């Protein structure tokens with residue numbers, strides 16, 4: 001799993017991979033040495049690594065080569081982006097085609113990119129949510145594997161909305177991963 005920050009989705013995924021779940025976490029890699037998720041993964045006994053993107057100063061290919069090498073050291077079967085905030089090029093994504101997932105905090109295809117909750121509120125949408133999708137070269141695109149919908153309430157701010165959606169992410173992502181790891185690609189639809 002790749003993270004950049006708190007790693008709450010990583011924790012939810014790791015906690016779900018027990019018993020007869022077909023997958024187990026094998027490594028958590030952050031692009032940021034201060035990512036709180038690294039400590040949380042270590043506390044759960046999961047191997048961790050950091051490939052800091054800053055020394056590569058914009059040389060995206062070199063950063064991605066370092067990331068691929070660190071991943072190869074652990075040879076995961078499936079790669080889950082969980083709050084990973086770097087854009088990955090086609091060169092990185094292609095070898096992972098069909099084995100790479102991401103969670104995005106909007107009801108894709110709406111609101112690709114950043115500030116998703118603010119944009120949904122601004123647009124006066126009746127609902128918002130999150131999407132788990134297969135990662136392809138196009139940003140926040142790719143086949144949708146699951147969505148959770150949450151009503152936008154009058155007076156919602158991006159923070160109050162995020163506070164209702166994040167727990168749904170922690171329910172959706174593990175549900176999708178369990179099915180995906182068992183070879184089931186049929187979309188999961190949850191309602192908050």
Ligand code: GRF
Pocket residue numbers: 003004005006007008009010082083084103104105130166169
């Ligand atoms: C979440 O909103 C997630 O949808 C987005 O990054 C945010 C933080 O995720 N990808 P996490 O707590 O680091 O898992």
